[in-house]
Amino acid sequence: MKNFELQHIQRRKRSNRIMHILFLFSTMIGIVTLGILLVQIIAKGSGWISLDFFTHFSSRFPEKSGIKAAFFGTLWLMLITAPLTFIIGVSTAIYLEEYAKNTWLSRFIQTNISNLAGVPSVVYGLLGLTIFVRLFDLGRSLISGALTMTLLVLPVIIVAARESLKAVPNHQRNASLALGANPWQTILRVVLPSAMPGILTGSILSLSRAIGETAPLIVVGAASYIAFVPNSLFSDFTAMPIQIYSWAGRPEESFGQLAAAGIIVLLIMLLGMNLIAIMLRNKYQRS
Amino acid sequence: MNAFKRKKNWYSSDRVMPKVLLGFSLISILTTFAIVFILLKESITFFSSVSVYDFFTGLKWEPLFAEPKFGVVPLILGTVMITFFSSIVALPVGLGSAIYLSEYAPDRVRTIVKPILEILAGIPTIVYGFFALTFVTPILQKIIPSTEVFNALSASIVVGIMIIPMISSLSEDAMMAVPRALRNGAYAVGSTKLEVAIKVVVPAALSGIIASFVLGLSRAVGETMIVALAAGLQPRISFNPLESIETLTAYIVQVSAGDIQYGSVEYLSIYAVGITLFAITLGMNLLANYISSKFREDYGG
Amino acid sequence: GSSSDSSNGSLSGTIRVDGSSTVFPISQAIAEEFMAKNSGVQVTVGESGTGGGFKKLIAGEIEIADASREIKKPKDGIASEAGKETELELLQAKGEEPLSFPIAFDGITLVINKKNTFATEMTVDELKKIWQKDSTVKNWSDVRAGWPNEEIKLYGPGTASGTFDFFTKAINGVEKESRADYTQSEDDNVLVKGVQGDEFSLGYFGFAYYEENKDKLTAVKVKLDDATAAVEPSIDSIKSGAYKPLSRKLFVYTTKNALKKPEVKAFLQYYNSPDAQKLIDFVKSIHLPAEDYEANLKLLQ
Amino acid sequence: MIDIQSLDLFYGEFHALKNVSMFLPEKSITAFIGPSGCGKSTLLRTLNRMNDMIKTVKIKGTVTIHGNNIYEPEVNVELLRKRVGMVFQQPNPFPKSIYDNVAYGPRIHGTKKKSELDDIVEKSLRDAALWDEVKGDLKKSAYGLSGGQQQRLCIARALAVNPEVLLMDEPTSALDPISTLKIEELIQQLKEKYTIVIVTHNMQQAGRVSDQTAFFLNGEMVEFSETDTIFSNPVDQRTEDYVTGRFG
Amino acid sequence: MIDIQSLDLFYGEFHALKNVSMFLPEKSITAFIGPSGCGKSTLLRTLNRMNDMIKTVKIKGTVTIHGNNIYEPEVNVELLRKRVGMVFQQPNPFPKSIYDNVAYGPRIHGTKKKSELDDIVEKSLRDAALWDEVKGDLKKSAYGLSGGQQQRLCIARALAVNPEVLLMDEPTSALDPISTLKIEELIQQLKEKYTIVIVTHNMQQAGRVSDQTAFFLNGEMVEFSETDTIFSNPVDQRTEDYVTGRFG
Ligand SMILES: Nc1ncnc2c1ncn2[C@@H]1O[C@H](COP(=O)(O)OP(=O)(O)OP(=O)(O)O)[C@@H](O)[C@H]1O
């Protein structure tokens, strides 16, 4: 073997090793940051997590404060937002990727969607306030908050779902169509299952965003202090990030620690919520 | 009579679903219209007091002082700066970890690490804001002592970190969807993993990668709390990321959560700022569309 | 017998309170105790800013607005042009009449770093020299001869806050007239951190934040002029009115119609009861002299 | 039964089929032969309108099956494709289990009963000469099969919907001789019930199985007649050159 | 030159190659034949360690090339694969232009000069019998080619890095007879410089091109000897059954 060729390959292998380390390092940046954040938050807040923390409402006494209202508020919010986001988001993606011809309408919809991704969340708050609270007269209720959140996180799931639909190889569609399946059957039974991992990633990312957003809910009118659990779609509500925000803004150190405890609970909720999606994604990706 | 012409019932899923799906797609248009309408309606009132020309060319943004000045340029500059620096952090790091996860990491590592990274997307932004302020900024100040308490760099770094999962997860999905056969073709001529990743997988997954970049950057442009907390509220024309600045979004949240009277000119300025931001993201998206249509490679065949 | 009214367990309904985040802890504490006594009533308290509170009061979405300033009225009683009405006019346009209840003091506190041992007291004139519009003060030595020739790092609340409005009026004489080149944050905890980490800094924010961080910061004693004695901000000095000119009143507002609801009336009666004064002190605001509450209660009849 | 009349097909500007006319009688086997890129697959796809999927395609002329023009506007393509089955040049199983791959078609067309599906799956797999190799684990992913096994699976999948016409695009190019022989036998059997069109590069195969053969060159149908005639006594010089391997 | 010694290969639990030993002399053509699923592709992939890509694979035994065990831990697989080229059963061009597909290998191995690349691309395309069809538009996407054209492109891509050994997994199964013949001629030519291993289902092809032939069944190598011997005078009954088509 010619010597220079060996050297060249060695050089390529070296750059591969170096980049391997850099790529690993990139991955570590996220993980390490998360680690630091978690250590800080847990160090600050874990002492406040107890059963009482879940069964009490917020209070002027830090030691009597709990997150019951916020916990259930967020739970409700997610129970409404998750299916709405999924259905509307995936439907839109399917329409654009599988049905829409390259018309001005579909291009217009696409531009709209990526544009909406950059609209700041406060503006969605103003939107929710104007449309849902005032125009539809839903009041400053759970449903207003959930609908606002849905609109806020839709672009993420739509874009993610579109890209993964796009990546489904055409020969799979052809195989189905050649058997006499109509386009809808093909989408439902062949394309969607193949695209599922990416769609689920989109769901995870968009719901992650929904669970951590504060500003739009405040603008829509969610209160910081509520001492009851919502009992209908039209109930007043508060949510975890609002409670955390409110505590974090208080002068007393102990409220700051409560905020950290709230964050821990929020992250556990987030993880719990994502778990199903993560498991499904792993399952679909394996096949 | 043509035997193949069997009429489909109007209610057959095949005929109904496209319409239903189109209906759902229109929600995004309606949302945009509603947003534009809301922003525009109030902006018009605002622009009856402040000239459009002054607004877009003015170099001083002091809307809440006794003699208000409404020149939006400093805010635009702040937003551009945050977006720029956060993308310097997020794009390479996000893409790097996507490549690591899809091409290098063993399956088990990937299935564990990916969800861990995704947690980063769900951390409330105020947590990030304080993280920037109390962790990143002090480190920056150790390295460069002239760093201000509030500075664009610290906020940018943390915004960048926040959007990493968006970029890494979506890009990784796109790369995972590249058929094995393509990788095999590259390996079989003696490619290293790096070459397979960079020369075959990334180009084949480019559409998805660009989409993730656009989403990530949009998030950076629209990010509010981190910037408001860590970058300060100091609108100024500066290209120094170690100084405090103010972004369009930070101004909107500052005023909308503040004590200003609704309906006053100062208050209405947030709508004008909102419209400006909207125009910026629109421009960015059109640019991204143009870029991705130029570089897109299809492998659907 | 206001307290006996408010402990009437047969009341029911919902009371929504929203507005200033400075007043929020007080309203929350009152609400908590009020609900303990009236299990049939649900009170919610929000903190979307004074402006937000008034807006919601005008829209009829809440019964009580927390405010860190008075409701905006047309200057000199001359009605504003259409589209630019003040909060009062907007409320009146709805056929409503606001009722204003001062409920606590907030002493705006100037703070310096613990290491700063020279600037422990200042006159209003000196403060004005520092904070006025286009101020030329750069270093401490520019303020008073003999002070170190070190740059003053200034910290203060965002320009959208009621604190800013009040401080500028009290020190500079004109509301919202201020130098612009100081480090702003809407989050007082952040200001605390800023001053704490910066040896030659000067900042101002609400008394509660100083009270909670006494061990980390030094409060500047303020004197009206060279002739009077310097007064340190404290619960007593604010309550007695000796801490001048930086103590302001906080308010709650309701409307005539909202007050027709017995639970709202009972809530406000409780707000002005002697029990409530303890709660106000508990959350590190400072209750008003008893006469003020009596006047409020009279208004409620 | 299948009547192609002056068919022209364009991929954008590219003229891929030029004025093709032919008649394929019922229950016959027709082979398309010709060099790579001559348009065999393209023509095959016009018979079940799979070309609809390619956006740039433009078609002129008519294709009628049992006297029904399949390119009329209101034709139900799903019905058409159920009756005109297709096996592709490259195996394209779904990322599903073997069972679900075969059961896919019947399920789409409304068969729900488990026992009925089981029967169809077994019969189709047997017909496609795959049953013995996979009967042990029908739940296994189709992607775990070898290339040849995957192709036979795709044939089974096409048979499962019980078509009238079967279009096969080089169905045995990935198969070993035994499976090939089995498929060829199967094709002969199917002929009793079905009309079959097969694209093949294998002259022997064309000779063995088909009743008539069409030879294509650059999108043109050069010659179309009885298979024997094509191979032993072609009219066109180019056909002769091709089938005797003297071409090019 | 290539020496396989007691090679066992497992996909997880599945024993796909059973104690295979064989010696492939330099500059010879070896054909692997056997029914679908017998392990031909699997064995082929062990020769350039493409099996490394499949996570479940476990290998026992040795493969030495020029006396170097390619399964030793420190083996440079990139170099190995450059020297042992491969063409797959299914065409797998990159989503790039024709030119970039062929130039891919030379580029990563350090050829930068445009003129040099141009030469390599032209030569490789000519060798793969594709040049005349594509020379007009080398910038065209490889996905616009027909199946057969794509496969020839993949052969050109493999030739472009100038390998010593060429592994071909049914390289002509998607080709028409003319291209097949060209490829077969090419293989014969390449033999002068390269060692070639070819998997094929086509007995005639094996007979035409190969010097020796190995027959596999269920992961076992049943017989391996001169091609003539295998086809005219096999030792094992199963081989005879298979090559005469009496099998199964
Ligand atoms: N989707 C397409 N877009 C543009 N051109 C195409 C497309 N599909 C095929 N072609 C071109 O049309 C011609 C005929 O292609 P076709 O696939 O029908 O050939 P074929 O006879 O089946 O060849 P093979 O034996 O290689 O499969 C070829 O020149 C091919 O490059």
Ligand SMILES: Nc1ncnc2c1ncn2[C@@H]1O[C@H](COP(=O)(O)OP(=O)(O)OP(=O)(O)O)[C@@H](O)[C@H]1O
């Ligand atoms: N990645 C894999 N995982 C598990 N089993 C596999 C894998 N690849 C192949 N097999 C199995 O190993 C056996 C040999 O497969 P291989 O692809 O080598 O067959 P082959 O002889 O090349 O067949 P064909 O002629 O159909 O291509 C088959 O039973 C197949 O199902």
Ligand SMILES: [Mg+2]
């Ligand atoms: Mg073809």
Ligand SMILES: [Mg+2]
């Ligand atoms: Mg094989």
